[in-house]
Amino acid sequence: MPELPEVERLKRYFDATSLHQKMSDVIINDSRILQCAAGTLKKVIGQQKFTSSHRIGKYLFAETGSNTVIVFHFGMTGHLKYFKAEEDTPKYSRALFKFNNGFYLAFVCRRMLGKIDVAENIATYKKKKKLSEDAFAMSFQTFRNNLKGRKSAIKPLLQDQSIAAGIGNWIADEILFKEKIHPATPLSQLDEKSLEGIYHSMRKILKMAVNKNAEASEYPSDYLFHHRKAGSKCPQCGGKVERTKIRGRSTYYCPDCQKL
């Protein structure tokens, strides 16, 4: 589920269902998703409520009344589900926050790559994880500055959460497709104009996806998103989309539009 637009959707869901309600407990079904001791989480949750939520990149932070924040990260397959009846418990519910009104908020995560953590406050956690500003809230100056001194290929830099928090695999590919830049291009070969273009495409794509509430089927048909398959037709030039690996991640691009 997990790039910036999906997590923004989860935040809206969380706000609409789970804020300002007293909780009695948190049930841990699989402690592998915990980054902290189960006792620590239980202690924070017991008879507390979530008072506010904030999102930075792919992280969702939920503050409690006791000067503490619960940190959610959804990995590749995580999401949230609010439900009441026991038979509605979603499969792969790894943690259940129990509200006094009888409802539960499930932290659902098929693969175990999602994580729940407890932190003193957001600023501390952000620093500890070297998390940058949120990609959508970030100015070009900050983006430019975060890239300073980096030398690798542009695509892995876009996915680096210390540079632009919230960009993941498909959005990085989409940005470079839109800008007609080959994903393996070293940063040093990109001039200021290209970086400005990357920044503006990043904003444009994020804005579109957030406005669509991360509903992938509603993304424009000329996005590379719908053609992430080797041999698929490039929506720009009609050529063939190619698949390669960059820094261990599948990368889709059009060799005709995006020359190295």
Place this chain on the structure above:
DNA sequence: TCCTATGTTGTCAT
């Protein structure tokens, strides 16, 4: 059996 999937992190080398 082997590969893939919208992610992060620890380790090792430079």
Place this chain on the structure above:
DNA sequence: AATGACAACATAGG
């Protein structure tokens, strides 16, 4: 100290 490359983590489906 920083940066980059890669394996590992875990599960289901083709």
